[in-house]
Amino acid sequence: MIKTLRSQNHSLASGQEQLRFLSNGIFGSDKLPTFREKIDTLGEFPLKPANIEIFQVNVGYMCNQVCKHCHVDAGPDRKEIMGRETMQRCLDIMSKTNIHTLDLTGGAPEMNPDFRWFVEEAHKIGVKEIIVRSNLTIILANPKYHDLPEFFKKNGVRVVSSLPFYQPDKTDRQRGEGVFVKSIEALQMLNAVGYGKAGSGLHLDLVYNPGGAFLPGNQAELERDFKKELKNHYYVDFNSLFTITNLPISRFLDFLIRTENYEEYMEKLVDSFNPAAVKGVMCRNTISVDYDGYMYDCDFNQMLGLKVDKQAGQHINDFNLEKLESRHIAISQHCYGCTAGAGSSCQGTVA
């Protein structure tokens, strides 16, 4: 298993250091336009939100896997974890607003000891959609997790899981040795309780991200391939495939720099800038919350330490929907990842 940047005392474990890197070099020398300059030409700066519909809550950075591209720098050594009090505050906000989706992420969100309590309470108060971003292998990591498929079903959870390829080698190179086989087993367990099966109403979506310094291909075509291959070889069914672009932060940024792919990758993102994708970026309808209750424009900004605009109130204790919906979204060069090609978000393409 590879080590987290944090455990290596790597300079890129710091959000500030990453932001400094992303603002210098090719972007500091005017070789490439900054994201601000780019959206300014469209009249989109400052970037502003629409209605907030999704509360994406990161319940902790601990994970049983250490994936090479992870933007969270998650791993077994990460101890940041959300407590019940913060979860309760999130639920209070959801019951008082029209935010209809609770999107739980991590690390492996299931490793938070209050994870099940959180999901059950959200279900009880009638949150319209509860998403759990599961890495799949957690279901098999310990007997105490084996009943997760039943638990998800009981609480009407939509499961969204990463599977970067329908073959073992590419998946394992990115996510760790043996991850593919375990992921398939977990998918079969989810299918067994009805997830991904037509007519069950239990949604199981997969997330594809490229296994290196290149952009994702056509989402619909990849979905067709995944459906055919996973069905033929493993009898696995799922609903939708979301393609997500790797954003140049944290471990993926480290990979780009180490392999001398950084400049070329950033050029590719800038060249593929799609004005139509700017309209659909997820920071326009999402608020990201960290384990301590601080709010961010997205999970990537959370990892960079870029909190929401101060004037909007940065902590859930100061939650004010009106102020948040009129805030200016914090941006840097990593945002090019969400506007390249067909766009990228936690729900896949946006344009």
Next chain:
Amino acid sequence: MEKTYYDPADLKKFGDVADFQPELARKFFDYYGDVFKDGALTAREKSLIALAVAHAVQCPYCIDAYTSDSLEKGATEQQMMEAVHVTTAIRGGASLVHGVQMMNKVKKLSM
């Protein structure tokens, strides 16, 4: 003039050929774009054919471009290598099949 014939940065300047002859360049790039669209062959199949041809014509720009493009189109590494073997088989075969010509000549000359 550069000291080497090939510079990876030149790939991005491909469109600059229009500077010296805009009309023909426009026709070429319009045609090029249409060729690679989904048709009776999928965009991925076309990308793999391009990768194979790139190896046949040994064009480093094309190998660079269509390696990335094949990956982006979701081609597997096995598919990409099999495409290169198709190139190799045809190139090798193209030489070897001329052996028949050689044999014909040998037979004609020999008693």
